[in-house]
Amino acid sequence: MNGEADKKEIGTVTTIYHEFESWKVNRGEKTIHAKRMPGFFRTVKNYTQLGLWLPFFLFPYLRWNGKQAILFDIQNRQFHFFNLTVLPQDIWMLSLVLLMAAMTLFAVTSVASRVWCGFFCFQTAWTDWFTWIEDKIEGNPLARRKLDDAPLSVDKIRKKGIKHAIWMLIALLTGISFSIWFVDAFDYWNNLVHLNLPKVGWVVLAMFFFGTYILAGFLREQACIWLCPYARIQGVMTDAQTILPTYDAKRGEPRGKLRRGGEAVAQQGDCIDCFQCVQVCPTGVDIRDGQQLGCITCGLCLDACDSVMDKIGKPRGLIRYASLDELSGKQARKMYQHPRTFVYVGIILIALSGIVYGLTHLGAxxxxxxxxxxxxxxxxxxxxxxxxxxxxxxxxxxxxxxxxxxxxxxxxxxxxxxxxxxxxxxxxxxxxxxxxxxxxxxxxxxxxxxxxxxxxxxxxxxxxxxxxxxxxxxxx
Known part of the structure; x- marks a missing residue:
């Protein structure tokens, strides 16, 4: 359901009924069709994904002095970055880059939980693109569920066929885009068109094609829940001071339906049990049940809840980014007050200094x-x-x-x-x-x-x- 079924306007208040009162986290029994809603975090998610992954598709085509500007030439054991060439003797700089990336990931996770998962991760990004295509071709979540349950027909074959064809095209472009970071892009396309790729080229292309098609098209959130190691270890990187999407139970409970005329029963909290937060969640999590493994900190539930609060005349922030200590009434420390933050930042600065020194003293x-x-x-x-x-x-x-x-x-x-x-x-x-x-x-x-x-x-x-x-x- 798209979360807006059976709406009935009563004055200026919208009362919402739907089928998700017994919604549980999906463990693979059925496909989650998340609703797409506009909002601040949806906009941030779109731009961060494009900012990180659009260069993945485009940068290999940049030319510099007649050659590919950025090239990981494994065959000749060289890395070319415009005029800069890094050889295996300078591999220590790559170690520092990996160390800096790991420490940055740990630091961000300790402060703001799984921001990488929610806004940048390739699995999250490709799944988001695949479901956007699915939404455009098959319709809103309710229409997609009906289509899934409908018997085989010409219309169903047409819609499913177009969707899967576009998915396969994106998967193919993903495999090609990965490959051309390691060989000249134009030579690769020439060999691909003439079916003249080496065996390793065909193997890599096939692996990325099927991997992208299956992971983003079919496994989706199951890859995050069951396959991703980071989803398992992120729990030890957070604590009660970590900022993450949280439901303010003191304000929201006891939850209940909004009555006719906008009247609420005595002692009812601000949560009207509309399930909008669940319907927009790409992993099917009900944030009101507390922190869960499936939550990827994308913030889409905040957009959904804020939109409902605006409609019923309640203040925003029933679901918001906050620490568990803050919700329990304890004094919340600032980011710079976390001792581990200084440790992470210190390691990052040391690694960055080493990289800068190496690049400035690299020479030809x-x-x-x-x-x-x-x-x-x-x-x-x-x-x-x-x-x-x-x-x-x-x-x-x-x-x-x-x-x-x-x-x-x-x-x-x-x-x-x-x-x-x-x-x-x-x-x-x-x-x-x-x-x-x-x-x-x-x-x-x-x-x-x-x-x-x-x-x-x-x-x-x-x-x-x-x-x-x-x-x-x-x-x-």
Whole structure:
């Protein structure tokens, strides 16, 4: 039922009757057809879903310098972000990104419960889109229930066929959109149209197609209740101070129907038992029964209840975002008064600082110089002192580069041997080569002399890297 069945206008008051007096949380016995109502939290939900997931579909098509701007190139073990290239050697930054994301999720959950589930989660978003399509094709919840129970007919086949066809199209686009984050988008489409995808490409596409189609189209809230691990662990992240959708039982109870003329029986609370909060809930939860596993903190029940309160002339907030302590009359602490909030924020800031440092010191090329240890130096026949160094150059660009080797500091009169022909460094991986530094023996005044090596691109001098090492000599 769409929650507005059998409405009877009595003056300015609307009395609502419906079939949900015995509504219980659905455990998969039947499909939940949630009513869609306008309101503040519905608007927030729509915009947050679009803000997070629209880039998922569109960003892979961005081009930069003739190539895909954002690309997780697993085959070549590279991540391209416009001019930035991250290689496996910089994987520690990904660890910090994951740590920051996890801490942000924990912090938000501890303060405002399952905001991720209600407004951002891909399962929530795709299910919401699928049910919106279902609503447009099959009608409101009452019409959809009647259609489900109706015998097979041409009209039923037509509506169900169109709905499932659109669902499959969205599922297919989801699989394609995921795949093109890892391969060039235009090459992928060309291979897909010509049925020339590699085996792994077909497997990934099939997995996302069937996964999206089944999870969002059929399992819906059951995936949240039974399959999602976060739904299980979120309970340990909240406490009586956490803000979440709550029903004010002191104000609402005892609940009862609104009588003719808008008169309420003695001792009746503000809840008129209209079940609008249940009908809009995408997981079938009755928020008036207290906190439940199925509640995803989407706030749609707040919109529904506020609209009813407006109609019957009662103040809003019978269902509102509040902590359990607040409802019980205890002093509610502010967000910044939670000790765990400072812990989460501290970890987030540390991880963010590490990421910023890594990105600002990433560079297009890195250099590591390892001096020979056995022996530390060699005394040549002409009395000069020679050191041997292994150079390891990581070229993070997308092209091979010849490098020019130079050194600053060290010993006066030193010369570099072995890099006269400008060694080539291969793109996207490390390249090793050996050089020697020889200096006149009479100029070596100390046992260890600092020396700074520099490699510089011949084709592009702007690409360079430095490394400080030591020049070793005999004791004096």
């Amino acid at each position: 090329m890195t250099l590591r110089v390892i001096p020979e240890r056995q022996p530390l130096f060699v005394i040549m026949s002409d009395g000069s002192i020679q050191n041997k160094y292994d150079f390891k150059v990581l070229n993070k660009t997308d092209k091979d580069i010849h490098v020019r080797v130079s050194a600053e500091g060290g010993v006066p009169g030193q010369v570099i041997i072995g890099a006269e022909e400008n060694p080539i460094t291969h793109h996207g991986r490390g390249t090793s080569f050996t050089i020697f530094v020889k200096a006149p023996g009479q100029n070596v005044k100390q046992e260890v002399t600092p020396i700074e090596f520099r490699v510089e691109g011949v084709e592009d001098p702007g690409i360079s890297a430095e490394y400080t090492s030591n020049f070793n000599g005999p004791k004096h």
